[in-house]
Amino acid sequence: MFRMTGAQLVIQLLERQGIQVISGVPGGANLPLYDALSRSTIHHVLARHEQGAGFIAQGMARVTGKPAVCLATSGPGVTNILTAIADAKLDSVPVVCITGQVPSPLMGTDAFQEVDTYGMSIPITKHNFLVRSVEELLTVIPEAFRIAASGRPGPVLVDIPRDIQVAEVHFAEWPQPGEADPAPRAYDADLENAASMINAARRPLLWIGGGVVAAGAGSQILELAEKASMPMTMTLMGLGAVPRDHALSIGMLGMHAERYTNMAMEACDLILAAGVRFDDRATGKVQEFCPNAKIIHIDIDHSEIDKIRTASLGILGSINEVLEELLPRVQENTRTEWLEYISALRGAFPQHAPAEGGHDSPQRLIRRVGELVEDDTIICTDVGKHQMWTAQSYPFRHERQWLTSGGLGTMGFGLPAAIGASLAAPERRVICFSGDGSLQMNIQELATAAEQRANVTVVLLNNNCLGLVHQQQELFFKANYFSSEYQIAVDFIKIAEGFGWRTVDLAGSSDPDADLANAFAGRGPCLVHVPVDREEKVLPMVPPGAANRVMIEGEKHA
Amino acid sequence: MPKSIPRTVLDVTVANHPGVMSHVCGLFSRRAFNVEAILCLPVNGGEVSRIWLLVNEDDRLEQMIRQMRKLQDVHDVRVCNENTAVFDQLSTVMAQ
Numbered sequence: 028m029f030r031m032t033g034a035q036l037v038i039q040l041l042e043r044q045g046i047q048v049i050s051g052v053p054g055g056a057n058l059p060l061y062d063a064l065s066r067s068t069i070h071h072v073l074a075r076h077e078q079g080a081g082f083i084a085q086g087m088a089r090v091t092g093k094p095a096v097c098l099a100t101s102g103p104g105v106t107n108i109l110t111a112i113a114d115a116k117l118d119s120v121p122v123v124c125i126t127g128q129v130p131s132p133l134m135g136t137d138a139f140q141e142v143d144t145y146g147m148s149i150p151i152t153k154h155n156f157l158v159r160s161v162e163e164l165l166t167v168i169p170e171a172f173r174i175a176a177s178g179r180p181g182p183v184l185v186d187i188p189r190d191i192q193v194a195e196v197h198f199a200e201w202p203q204p205g206e207a208d209p210a211p212r213a214y215d216a217d218l219e220n221a222a223s224m225i226n227a228a229r230r231p232l233l234w235i236g237g238g239v240v241a242a243g244a245g246s247q248i249l250e251l252a253e254k255a256s257m258p259m260t261m262t263l264m265g266l267g268a269v270p271r272d273h274a275l276s277i278g279m280l281g282m283h284a285e286r287y288t289n290m291a292m293e294a295c296d297l298i299l300a301a302g303v304r305f306d307d308r309a310t311g312k313v314q315e316f317c318p319n320a321k322i323i324h325i326d327i328d329h330s331e332i333d334k335i336r337t338a339s340l341g342i343l344g345s346i347n348e349v350l351e352e353l354l355p356r357v358q359e360n361t362r363t364e365w366l367e368y369i370s371a372l373r374g375a376f377p378q379h380a381p382a383e384g385g386h387d388s389p390q391r392l393i394r395r396v397g398e399l400v401e402d403d404t405i406i407c408t409d410v411g412k413h414q415m416w417t418a419q420s421y422p423f424r425h426e427r428q429w430l431t432s433g434g435l436g437t438m439g440f441g442l443p444a445a446i447g448a449s450l451a452a453p454e455r456r457v458i459c460f461s462g463d464g465s466l467q468m469n470i471q472e473l474a475t476a477a478e479q480r481a482n483v484t485v486v487l488l489n490n491n492c493l494g495l496v497h498q499q500q501e502l503f504f505k506a507n508y509f510s511s512e513y514q515i516a517v518d519f520i521k522i523a524e525g526f527g528w529r530t531v532d533l534a535g536s537s538d539p540d541a542d543l544a545n546a547f548a549g550r551g552p553c554l555v556h557v558p559v560d561r562e563e564k565v566l567p568m569v570p571p572g573a574a575n576r577v578m579i580e581g582e583k584h585a
Numbered sequence: 586m587p588k589s590i591p592r593t594v595l596d597v598t599v600a601n602h603p604g605v606m607s608h609v610c611g612l613f614s615r616r617a618f619n620v621e622a623i624l625c626l627p628v629n630g631g632e633v634s635r636i637w638l639l640v641n642e643d644d645r646l647e648q649m650i651r652q653m654r655k656l657q658d659v660h661d662v663r664v665c666n667e668n669t670a671v672f673d674q675l676s677t678v679m680a681q
């Protein structure tokens with residue numbers, strides 16, 4: 028017979044799940060959990076804000092692909108962490124968030140620090156639990172991990188009232204740790220059908236989304252692309268699944284694609300859409316998206332198939348397993364005519380993103396960083412122009428190398444997610460490209476990074492404004508720059524130093540390469556400050572709501 | 586009840602606990618998809634409940650069903666056209 032408190036049970040179940048690091052912030056309603064955690068082998072990372080704790084967990088989960096855990100107390104702790112949970116939902120990241128709740132007898136009385144955590148978390152989690160007895164923890168905790176990791180991953184929230192944390196529980200046997208369920212198997216007939224559609228296509232194309240990264244299917248995608256000569260395009264979330272500089276890669280599609288990429292999409296006659304959800308930023312005006320193409324849609328989530336655009340063939344399954352079975356049925360084909368057409372498009376509409384690094388534009392600087400650091404460096408961003416520049420210009424080479432807030436587009440994601448990434452992969456370098464607006468959204472986590480000695484380099488592209496908003500106002504609101512230009516210039520070098528960070532300032536640098544090398548030479552957190560002109564834009568661009576062929580810029584490139 | 590719009594009934598089997606109704610109804614409200622009528626009864630000694638939702642036949646129905654099947658507490662979803670009659674009978678009682 029085992030005998031312990033609910034809080035001790037939760038912590039021991041987490042240990043049995045293999046959890047080694049947890050991020051969070053303590054408070055009245057989760058103090059019993061923290062007391063138990065203090066006697067655990069698990070390393071606790073004390074964030075400075077619960078949103079930071081949530082994104083730290085996301086950083087760990089995005090790098091490893093395994094569920095990561097974060098903690099918050101009731102009331103304001105919960106409301107603070109929900110943004111990071113909603114972000115995990117939209118990007119399908121497996122996170123288990125455990126929140127303290129006021130004691131069960133007080134629930135519903137507007138008790139101190141009581142909010143309806145269960146009700147508020149329903150639409151932004153994959154699943155949520157309100158634990159109503161201490162015995163339930165024996166099933167709820169493993170279930171939370173099983174659900175977070177199964178099928179299409181996602182966040183699970185477990186709300187535990189304080190009285191249940193301190194209650195005694197007796198049990199005879201430990202439950203098994205929660206594991207991902209096996210994926211459904213695709214039908215042979217569908218695989219045959221898919222193979223013959225590919226074999227018959229003259230201009231087929233692969234469209235790679237975050238689902239490919241989640242399934243770890245990058246190598247199978249590459250094999251298929253090479254065997255059948257299919258050019259590959261990626262969504263924002265699919266970047267890194269295949270090397271950016273691969274001959275068959277045509278880069279990211281959609282709103283901030285290269286023009287030739289969107290033109291290639293227009294011309295294709297078959298799209299193999301793998302782990303994508305037809306997001307409007309990728310498809311543009313969806314009625315005019317690839318009107319001539321048949322679509323084979325492979326996804327682990329049945330509700331994604333036919334959601335936005337009816338597929339000619341939908342295949343429900345895990346992308347790596349489906350491709351394993353599909354590959355032997357697909358014929359080798361050089362498709363010279365199609366590949367020549369793609370090269371001609373590339374020639375006619377040369378790539379806007381730089382092919383080589385440099386220091387005269389933010390895009391070239393991002394590329395330069397990619398040339399200087401190790402291949403396995405983890406790249407994180409915040410949200411804004413700097414995010415799109417990184418997506419367009421960084422030479423990605425590996426799956427799970429790229430962490431960005433795609434679906435929710437949350438400013439403030441970058442720094443804490445980078446800390447989490449570095450906790451999960453301490454031997455690897457983590458770089459976060461951020462903007463001055465975004466960095467200020469979770470700037471308190473500079474302290475967490477310093478305390479953890481996280482090997483994180485923040486490259487701050489500082490234009491002293493909300494850059495992407497500024498650009499939209501210029502292009503679509505007659506340059507009425509309202510509330511997007513900051514009236515004071517914050518001294519980020521001083522701030523970072525105040526938090527105990529090393530700093531490197533590229534402002535007025537006579538040898539930026541040497542300064543960058545200097546930044547990357549040491550371990551531990553380092554801020555690289557890069558002044559950027561407000562007028563530097565993200566181009567080319569499809570205006571919101573327009574079809575992907577309607578692009579601003581990208582016709583010619585000097 | 587006005588008969589102009591074709592209606593159908595979704596027969597949903599769910600785990601019986603206090604949060605289930607919110608999970609199911611939330612899927613409809615966030616898509617601005619109106620549920621015309623609801624019936625819910627515990628079955629099998631209260632372990633599970635059956636919810637009948639009277640809804641308009643709409644292009645989005647298939648998507649709604651797939652979304653509902655993703656909910657952990659939903660065991661089964663079926664479309665049962667015949668069951669609309671039960672709601673017709675109820676309306677004679679409730680619409681008085």
Ligand SMILES: Cc1ncc(C[n+]2csc(CCOP(=O)(O)OP(=O)(O)O)c2C)c(N)n1
Pocket residue numbers: 409410411412413414436437438439461462463464465466468488490492493494495496
């Ligand atoms: C939390 C949050 N609030 C507001 C927005 C809207 N928004 C999108 S980009 C942006 C500006 C980002 O500025 P900055 O981080 O400095 O990056 P830059 O565009 O200048 O590179 C804003 C306000 C958002 N994405 N997230």
